[in-house]
Every structure is written in C-alpha cells, then in structure tokens.
Amino acid sequence: MKGKLIVVSGPSGVGKGTIVKTLTKRREDVVESVSCTTRAPREGEIHGREYYFLSKEEFLRRIEEDDFLEHDEHFGNFYGTPKSFVREQLKQKHVILEIDVVGALNAKKAFPESVLVMIAPPSMEELERRLKGRGTETDEEIANRMQRISYELSQQDKYDYVIINDDLETAITALSNVIDEDESK
C-alpha cells in the first residue's frame, strides 16, 4: 500500500498533538512524522520521538543538503520536515505531518497529493484556556502564540478539511474518517 500524506495544522494549544498521538496509537497504518527543531526539549520530550533536537549549525547544514521537505522559523527557532523519513514511511503507512500553515502550504507544493486538515478551536477563550492549562510556555510565549492565531485560522479556506476540536473523541474520529474517505478517492 502506498500511504497518504496528511498535513495537520492549527493554532498552538488547539489539541493537534493530543489528537494525532491518540490516532497513531489506535491505528497501526498511521504514523506521525518526526520533525527536526533547534528549540530546546520541553520536560518529558525525547529526541527522536517528539522531535529530533538539532543544533543550529546541524540544522543549517541539513538545509544545505536539501534534506527538508519544508522548513521554517518560529519564535526564533527552526523547524523542518525531514524528506527521507517521510518518503520511507509512505511506502507502508499513512504519514501525518503536524506543521503550521506556511509549512503546510509548502508541503502541498512539494507533495500536491497531500491532504490538508485544519484543527480549529471551539472558541478563542477555550483555546487560551488550553494553552495556559498545558503549562509549558511562559506568559510571553503564550502572548506570542495567541497573536499568530487569527492569521492561522484565516487560512482555513486553503485546507481540504476543517475539524473543530470541541469533544476530543469526535475530533479523533473525524481525522480517522478523513484518512479513510480520502483513501477511496
């Protein structure tokens, strides 16, 4: 089977990670791509699981070697999708990329057959509550992330699907159905 490339975007704190991780645990035919980043690991994050944590020098070297499907800078750090990982996984499985709007549109250029899915919050208040509740960013980082949100949500019409993450189980099922629906095309 040749898998689909599913690109999931949405504002920081909307629940992308929670949805994608639950789905990849439940479905053996779905895997999440592991991106590279130059940001420091958060507590509990493991190299090769959440991200490949690279030095800036190493990241820049890999850009030179054309090793990224797409890459971008957020909040002063670099993030990129390694081409080799995605190509290898797609031989067997559906691959989910969890990336921001700009990265998603670049991925669509590189892989036109990819399916773009936006995860949207039920409300701005709930989004801020989740972001604060996660407790992994400083107040300044939260303020920076909230500023990007209206831009990200304004790009919804460029996406193939929009899923509102109100009830978590409903959102997980919706993403699973998108993969299956798209399979029949």
Ligand code: ADP
């Ligand atoms: P993202 O990956 O989009 O930045 P996370 O998956 O880290 O977001 O989720 C942010 C916070 O919101 C987490 O604490 C998570 O447990 C919580 N969360 C995710 N989905 C829901 C939901 N449907 N209802 C309530 N809380 C949620």
Ligand code: 5GP
């Ligand atoms: P975080 O630091 O919260 O894990 O991620 C910050 C931002 O980087 C999020 O908007 C996330 O979607 C984005 N991001 C994560 N991985 C990649 C990637 O491989 N490429 C791009 N362009 N953005 C990414």
